[in-house]
Amino acid sequence: HKHLLGLKGMDGKEISDILDRAAYWEQHPTKVTNVLGGKFVANMFFENSTRTRFSFEVAEKRLGVQVLNFAAAASSVQKGESIYDTVRTLESMGIDAGVIRLKPNGVLQELAERIQVPLINAGDGNNEHPTQALLDLYTMRKHFGELKGLHVAIIGDIQHSRVARSNLWALQAVGAKVSFCAPDMMKAPELEAHAPYVTMDEALKADVVMMLRVQLERHDNALFTSADEYRAQYGLTVERLGQMPPHAIIMHPAPVNRNVEIDDELVEHDRSKIFTQMSNGVPIRMAVIERALS
Numbered sequence: 616h617k618h619l620l621g622l623k624g625m626d627g628k629e630i631s632d633i634l635d636r637a638a639y640w641e642q643h644p645t646k647v648t649n650v651l652g653g654k655f656v657a658n659m660f661f662e663n664s665t666r667t668r669f670s671f672e673v674a675e676k677r678l679g680v681q682v683l684n685f686a687a688a689a690s691s692v693q694k695g696e697s698i699y700d701t702v703r704t705l706e707s708m709g710i711d712a713g714v715i716r717l718k719p720n721g722v723l724q725e726l727a728e729r730i731q732v733p734l735i736n737a738g739d740g741n742n743e744h745p746t747q748a749l750l751d752l753y754t755m756r757k758h759f760g761e762l763k764g765l766h767v768a769i770i771g772d773i774q775h776s777r778v779a780r781s782n783l784w785a786l787q788a789v790g791a792k793v794s795f796c797a798p799d800m801m802k803a804p805e806l807e808a809h810a811p812y813v814t815m816d817e818a819l820k821a822d823v824v825m826m827l828r829v830q831l832e833r834h835d836n837a838l839f840t841s842a843d844e845y846r847a848q849y850g851l852t853v854e855r856l857g858q859m860p861p862h863a864i865i866m867h868p869a870p871v872n873r874n875v876e877i878d879d880e881l882v883e884h885d886r887s888k889i890f891t892q893m894s895n896g897v898p899i900r901m902a903v904i905e906r907a908l909s
């Protein structure tokens with residue numbers, strides 16, 4: 616069945632097919648259809664979310680799906696029930712698919728082997744966030760016309776970033792080039808074999824400058840001396856925008872730490888795609904839900 620656990624190993628054709636189907640939905644902005652009428656999908660978020668959770672819900676409702684929203688904080692998880700027993704419970708009630716976000720790494724694969732209904736990864740630990748990368752590729756393809764040959768620099772907290780990993784696998788599958796830029800303590804050593812780490816000056820020459828949120832909640836110790844220090848060394852400042860080629864665009868998966876990894880003035884700048892990325896999350900998730908249920 617059609618789980619979507621990650622983009623590692625997915626070929627360029629399958630990625631393009633999902634983007635094409637999202638383009639179809641973007642061109643057919645009918646608020647609500649009945650394409651998947653009668654289907655039930657549970658959104659199971661064991662970790663907080665705004666964009667992913669609500670864009671899945673909008674996508675499901677636009678497809679005519681009956682939506683069950685599960686929030687761990689208001690569930691029997693608080694009594695110690697496991698992730699497996701929770702998902703198995705919803706499956707036993709007859710859901711047709713589950714969208715799931717998890718804090719730990721390595722749990723989703725095992726879960727998917729024991730659950731019959733398709734599971735869609737809405738972010739698991741620092742492993743993958745496939746629908747985020749798909750909406751990112753969709754945004755880039757729409758802006759530049761094609762992905763092959765594009766240079767994407769991903770800057771910031773690579774170590775904790777499932778967004779960086781999913782983008783790396785997907786971008787390389789479609790023939791784009793990826794570079795990373797991060798302070799030593801935010802590098803992911805296991806990714807060094809897949810993409811080079813470059814300096815900030817080098818990263819700013821890319822066609823796409825993708826900034827990542829400094830994930831304060833996942834760092835044990837203070838990240839640097841201060842947020843100002845991080846901004847000075849790795850932030851996309853108004854001054855650094857001047858180093859980017861005129862055709863280059865700014866991206867960020869959000870939520871944004873304004874004036875830490877990106878200056879306040881750049882979040883809604885003409886060159887920024889940050890809110891466009893959020894809009895594109897809806898048609899991408901419509902395509903992904905359809906793929907899971909068809």
Ligand code: CP
Nearest residue numbers: 664665666667868869
């Ligand atoms: N980009 C993203 O995944 O945002 P949320 O955590 O708000 O879903």
